[in-house]
Amino acid sequence: MKPSIPKGTRDFLPHEVRRRDYIFDVIRRHFRRYGFQPIETPVMENLSTLTGKYGEEGDRLLFKVLNNGDFLRKADPQQLADQQSDAVLPQISKRGLRYDLTVPFARYVVMHQNDLAFPFKRYAIAPVWRADRPQKGRYNEFYQCDADVVGSDSLLYEAELTQLLDEVFATLGLKTVIRLNNRKILAGLAEIAGHADRMMDITIAIDKLDKIGEAGVEKELLDRGVDPAAVDTIKQFLGVTSLEKVAPLLADSEVGRRGIAELQAVFDRVGGLTNRLEFDVTLARGLDYYTGCIYEVAVDTDAHPDIRMGSIAGGGRYADLTGIFGGRDLSGVGVSFGAERIYDVLEELELFPEDASKDLDYLLLCLDDESLIHGFELLGKLRRAGRNADLYPEAAKLGKMMKYADQRNAPRVVIIGSREAASMQYSVKEMATGEQTTRSLRELEAGSL
Incomplete structure (x- = not known):
């Protein structure tokens, strides 16, 4: 038998592991300097913990784990014969591999809330799994490096996390663009377009702008049942590049105005950065649980014109994720560094220190x-x-x-x-x-x- 590994996974040679450790060490050092504490959670979670937190696309990308023993014993024979996968799945699988580190963190906070001091700042560096189609920069198994703070609504944490993103990439020697938006702005956009109840459909489509272009977004919105007049309204926002210009468009939306005010407060408090900081009204982040400020970091193609890579970090504010698990409604905000993509970029640009592989x-x-x-x-x-x-x-x-x-x-x-x-x-x-x-x-x- 010829040895092989599953698609979307990788082996690492010793020098590659040492270089990855260099990335982890840089990120971990900054996490600790900012006061974040380490925790660990299992690689498997109950599917009830994971499903319904990542949107329709995220749920499809969950790796399910078959029940122990004769997993077909409790499956309905007729549903099996009729290949009713959605009906059979809960009967044969109760667990799944974690999709990210944020939802397990919310579950952790609820289970251990009596042992934690709030606001609670945690970091975790660990693998996650997504049943996505493997391609450059996209793997089925990859590491995330997360920093979150839960138990406070203070926008100082949004500003602090922006500074953290900036300092980590400055230490790695990588020029980046840190893009910010606010989900309340997107909610206001949906409201102005007359589809306040279709915010997620609009968000999912807008989030794909860099992949499918404006025409593709327009088609997806129409396919999702957004009427043509609303699509025209949404398109007015796509070319806006500053908070000053988006404010008049959201003048009639209270939630939109709150989003602008929150984001302006973050920009005012961040101070000088090494990397570029931009407002991006098209930034949507497809995960359902984001409710406020959202982040995305990409390689600065002005500084590194030959690099073609998706986002290398991201995150945002989530207001009610712990409430889903029956705990107190604790607001949180966090960022996640994509270690695999960061590694690929640093290797392509030859930015690893000479001693990183020794x-x-x-x-x-x-x-x-x-x-x-x-x-x-x-x-x-x-x-x-x-x-x-x-x-x-x-x-x-x-x-x-x-x-x-x-x-x-x-x-x-x-x-x-x-x-x-x-x-x-x-x-x-x-x-x-x-x-x-x-x-x-x-x-x-x-x-x-």
Whole structure:
């Protein structure tokens, strides 16, 4: 049998894992600096927890987990014979893989609310699963890096999360555009168009503008039953690029005016940023649970014109997600970094630091069996001193060992023969330059090369 993995998943080589760890470490460091605390939730949730939270498209993309044992035992035979999938599913599957980290967080807050201090700021870095069609930048299994705060309506958190997005991408050396909108503005748009009850249909269509264009959005709106006059009204908003210009269009909508005021407060409080910050009235974010400010981050194509990638981070305010699980109605807001896409972009732009894919300080190479014994003792001393070190496990030809050092991506090798073992003065070769020096044990332990 030829070994394979499911489509939409990936194996990672050691240097790739180290680069991913670099991304996670940068993000985690900023999460902690902003006061977010780590939590963990199971990779599986009850389907009752997951369904109905992500919209009609999201529900279709949930990975369902079959019940244990004879999962067909409780299935209705006639419904099976008639291939009534929607009817049979609840009978054979009660659990699913998590689709994101936000809904499990809301469930977590409700279950542990008596143990938490509110506002509660949490972060999580973990894999999620979506049964989407795999393509560039889109996988069935991928990591999200989330920061959320729940238990406060303060718009200071929206401003803080904008600053967090900016600082993370500035640290990674990636120029981005941070786009903001507010779902209340979209609700106002639907109200002005005469379809306040069809906000989700309008939102889902607008969210696809960058993929299907204005003509595609118009067709989808019509297909969803929005009348032509309303479509013409909606199209007036699509080219608006500032809050000042959208305000007159929403003058007759109270909810729309609230959305503009909230977003203006965020812009006023953010301060100077490294990356571009823009208002985007077409930004909709397709998830049902967003109710206020929404974020999306994309690579700045002015700075990186050759990059073609979708959003690399996003998020927003959700006012009543915890109430769905029977808990107190706690407002929350959060952002999520798409680690897989960030990795692909950094790799394409060669923005990873040179040492991001290295994990060794030294690789020890011993020229004879007696030196090998000495080398193993030296290895222990270097590790106890806090150096990352490894040893080629036998005395072999130097060329063979140097080839292994190249394959291990070792930055430097320590060559040990009988003379070095006796004098404890070691030959150290820099693999990048070929420069060779002599160093003492103390210098090796201190890492002063």
